[in-house]
Amino acid sequence: MDNRRKIDLIAADKTTIWHPFTQMAEWAADDPSRPLIIAAGKGVYLYDADGKKYIDGVSSLWVTLHGHRKKKIDDAIKRQVGRISHSTFLGLTHEPAIRLAGELLALAPGNLRRVFYSDNGSTAVEIALKMAYQYWKQSVPGSKRNTFLSLENAYHGDTIGSVSVGGMDLFHAKFRSLLFKTCHVPSPYCYRCSARARRVGGSRAGGIPFQRHCRRLGCRGECLAAAEKILKGRRGEIAAAVVEPLVQGAAGMLTMPHGYLAAFEKLCRKHDVLLICDEVATGFGRTGKMFAVEHEGVKPDFLCLSKGITGGYLPLAATLTTEKVYRAFLGRHEEFKTFFHGHTYTANPLGCAAALANLRIFADEKVLKKLPRKIDHLTAELSTLLSLPHVGEIRQRGLMAGIELVKDAKTREPFAAQDKIGARVCAACRPRGLILRPLGNVVVVLPPLSITEREITTIVRILRTAIPEAVRG
Numbered sequence: 001m002d003n004r005r006k007i008d009l010i011a012a013d014k015t016t017i018w019h020p021f022t023q024m025a026e027w028a029a030d031d032p033s034r035p036l037i038i039a040a041g042k043g044v045y046l047y048d049a050d051g052k053k054y055i056d057g058v059s060s061l062w063v064t065l066h067g068h069r070k071k072k073i074d075d076a077i078k079r080q081v082g083r084i085s086h087s088t089f090l091g092l093t094h095e096p097a098i099r100l101a102g103e104l105l106a107l108a109p110g111n112l113r114r115v116f117y118s119d120n121g122s123t124a125v126e127i128a129l130k131m132a133y134q135y136w137k138q139s140v141p142g143s144k145r146n147t148f149l150s151l152e153n154a155y156h157g158d159t160i161g162s163v164s165v166g167g168m169d170l171f172h173a174k175f176r177s178l179l180f181k182t183c184h185v186p187s188p189y190c191y192r193c194s195a196r197a198r199r200v201g202g203s204r205a206g207g208i209p210f211q212r213h214c215r216r217l218g219c220r221g222e223c224l225a226a227a228e229k230i231l232k233g234r235r236g237e238i239a240a241a242v243v244e245p246l247v248q249g250a251a252g253m254l255t256m257p258h259g260y261l262a263a264f265e266k267l268c269r270k271h272d273v274l275l276i277c278d279e280v281a282t283g284f285g286r287t288g289k290m291f292a293v294e295h296e297g298v299k300p301d302f303l304c305l306s307k308g309i310t311g312g313y314l315p316l317a318a319t320l321t322t323e324k325v326y327r328a329f330l331g332r333h334e335e336f337k338t339f340f341h342g343h344t345y346t347a348n349p350l351g352c353a354a355a356l357a358n359l360r361i362f363a364d365e366k367v368l369k370k371l372p373r374k375i376d377h378l379t380a381e382l383s384t385l386l387s388l389p390h391v392g393e394i395r396q397r398g399l400m401a402g403i404e405l406v407k408d409a410k411t412r413e414p415f416a417a418q419d420k421i422g423a424r425v426c427a428a429c430r431p432r433g434l435i436l437r438p439l440g441n442v443v444v445v446l447p448p449l450s451i452t453e454r455e456i457t458t459i460v461r462i463l464r465t466a467i468p469e470a471v472r473g
């Protein structure tokens with residue numbers, strides 16, 4: 001692209017567009033040669049308007065699995081375009097959605113029997129919340145279950161319902177008075193434990209069971225105990241508990257100690273509360289298994305899927321649930337037990353065709369089988385960063401990692417917001433050919449599953465220079 005055209009496009013962006021999660025005053029005031037215009041992608045690489053290539057180190061915000069321009073997905077979409085690109089799912093059906101539902105159910109925990117489609121992660125969660133609420137109304141006459149249990153540091157999307165169960169003050173506190181009431185309990189973020197007054201240790205404990213992990217940190221699992229207290233004390237009020245299994249992504253890749261999720265599920269069962277697992281980020285191989293719940297044999301009542309579902313090509317989402325929940329919505333037309341919810345682009349055929357190709361690639365290319373070596377390699381490489389000053393904690397589950405930078409590694413004092421340390425590290429990676437996007441003071445490394453060990457080494461090598469450079473300022 002010639003330079004004139006590039007500068008014009010950037011100027012037009014700055015006068016017409018409002019970008020997501022972006023301070024537009026800074027955006028507009030930035031150098032006229034920025035932002036980067038992405039013109040193409042191939043494999044794990046992105047190409048800017050000048051043809052310079054970068055590793056896509058965050059999978060285009062956690063969605064790309066097999067790389068860009070993956071032939072099997074490109075072809076599947078083109079074939080579907082040749083038939084039809086969209087028809088409504090209200091009152092009609094189509095083959096790609098039917099086949100995809102069957103395949104998703106075959107992969108998901110066996111108790112899940114029904115698929116409800118939508119088109120993004122927030123709606124996948126919103127649908128689970130509404131279904132859970134309506135389920136109780138219709139299956140237990142006089143039900144007073146009108147609230148949800150969720151975790152601090154949770155992120156479930158940006159719509160008002162999904163924000164209501166969110167637990168990140170930065171994104172959610174402003175809207176509190178608009179939101180429905182939920183019970184927030186501390187999350188197992190051991191590096192900065194909020195369940196106890198004093199900090200109790202790191203969450204780097206890999207592999208050891210939750211109780212033992214707690215004993216080692218000298219805690220009594222107060223975070224889980226807080227959940228139990230609410231579930232017990234507010235019996236009959238809570239419709240469902242919602243959790244991001246294994247990793248609270250948006251809060252900074254907060255990894256849960258092993259066994260926490262299974263223990264959390266057990267509490268839900270004991271106190272007769274539905275369990276919603278939001279696998280929008282962790283689904284589709286991200287944690288090393290197809291779904292994160294598999295690591296602990298957890299069988300949720302709702303499984304929310306989006307992000308990776310189309311291999312990172314098109315917006316699509318699915319909320320899977322059980323036959324028991326589904327049956328509570330059956331009745332005669334005039335009983336109005338219907339689930340009155342649906343988005344215009346629900347089950348878009350192009351999205352479903354891409355998702356089918358995505359799942360085919362998992363099977364044909366033995367994607368999951370190839371992951372353990374890459375995951376171990378990432379662990380080994382990242383561990384070399386621990387010796388850098390200002391690296392507080394490195395958290396990883398599968399090909400999902402966060403490096404928490406701190407002002408002082410001993411006291412764990414965080415960098416101030418105005419230090420923009422995460423953004424500065426990512427900016428320092430840019431000229432070295434790596435695109436990352438941070439979460440506050442946490443540098444996220446979340447490459448496509450198709451990345452090679454050598455490319456993982458490159459990512460970490462770049463970070464080894466970029467982190468000290470950014471800290472120096």
Ligand SMILES: *Cc1c(COP(=O)(O)O)cnc(C)c1O
Nearest residue numbers: 120121122155156157249280281
């Ligand atoms: C990204 C994300 C969402 C929201 O998905 P959108 O498609 O951005 O609406 C919900 N839950 C989790 C865990 C996510 O990571």
